[in-house]
Amino acid sequence: MHIFVGFPAGSSPDTIARLVAEPLAKALGQPVVVENRPGAGGVIAVQQMLARGSAGDSFGININGPLTTAQRLIPDLGYDPVTDIAPVGLIATSPLVLAVAAEFPADDLAAFIDAARAEPEAISYGSVGEGSGAHLTAELFADAAGVELFHIPFQSYAEVTTSILGGEIDSGFMAPSAALPQVEAGTMKMLGVTSAEPFAQVPDVPVMAGQAGLPEDFRAELWNAFIAPAGTDPAILDRLNTELNQILKDDEVRERLLAMGWQAQAGTPGDLAQRIGEDTALWGGVIDATQAAD
Structure with a gap:
């Protein structure tokens, strides 16, 4: 077999x-x-x-x-x-999480969305390539939240993480396991998770569904x-x-x-x-x- x-x-x-x-x-x-x-x-x-x-x-x-x-x-x-x-x-x-650098001014999803609405395309996000799950999830989120984000594709989550930490991009939709080491080190934070229910690997990260005007059935896995x-x-x-x-x-x-x-x-x-x-x-x-x- x-x-x-x-x-x-x-x-x-x-x-x-x-x-x-x-x-x-x-x-x-x-x-x-x-x-x-x-x-x-x-x-x-x-x-x-x-x-x-x-x-x-x-x-x-x-x-x-x-x-x-x-x-x-x-x-x-x-x-x-x-x-x-x-x-x-x-x-x-597996869901994705919206991750930003620890010093990013928004501490929750509502604040992130407010900042994005205030300046369309001023907030950038990285993904693991055009048409990837990370890219499409970010576009689904942007449409649901009524915001415009600027997309920068990379080859891997490692590159996305490095660029967030280096200040080259503002955010990234990424696998929880990719962001978790940096969150535990205090250099990144997660603003929301795209699963319908809290995800066991990051149980303290709030689900996006129903938050800050997003639909109750919002889900991307x-x-x-x-x-x-x-x-x-x-x-x-x-x-x-x-x-x-x-x-x-x-x-x-x-x-x-x-x-x-x-x-x-x-x-x-x-x-x-x-x-x-x-x-x-x-x-x-x-x-x-x-x-x-x-």
Whole structure:
């Protein structure tokens, strides 16, 4: 059994895949090989998985992008996430946090929004690239808050963090785990988290939903999921979903996920299909608005 991962060894999706693969191999009584096929934000791994067909030995663990936004961002994607991919189940979700330097004059979300409204595009934010989850989340936030922020793309959260600390940019929407070391050191602060509920890794950071005029249903999450090619035997998909959910109940697995900034998220294939549909619509709207503004 092969699990294709769209990012290099040591990356968050790779670590999650290997965390799942070991107990899965024991449960199934067969080898589970994690194959890294990085490129195009995870898309190459999906294409590789689909190229092997639906014989029941080709699967993927990947982030949300290739299943929700890639069709809008990559014209020659070569697959349809709805018709060509069979959901197995969600694995874990992660929100983003709005992080600023410790000396930034706003100490809460309302003050940040007020400052942004006072001077459109005067406040800058960094993301990990055009079309990334961080970029789209910031644009979703800006639209919901009625503000205009200035976007500066980077290659990594490390670069975003360095630029915030160096005063080159004002803020960043980033993974809690990326900002947490600087927050603990007293050099950065988090003004809000994009999950619907408080996030266990940063329980004291207030959720953005319902704050400072934002909608009560405001939510933006990244996620990792287990997928298969469409046409894979439903009995195989059911078995994998059952074993996956059992793995995600394990306290050690849950703790290791949380330490990396991810919340274990068990569920059915239908739950994943629903999340793909909802997020495709959500982020598609953000992409359309961003492209229209450009």
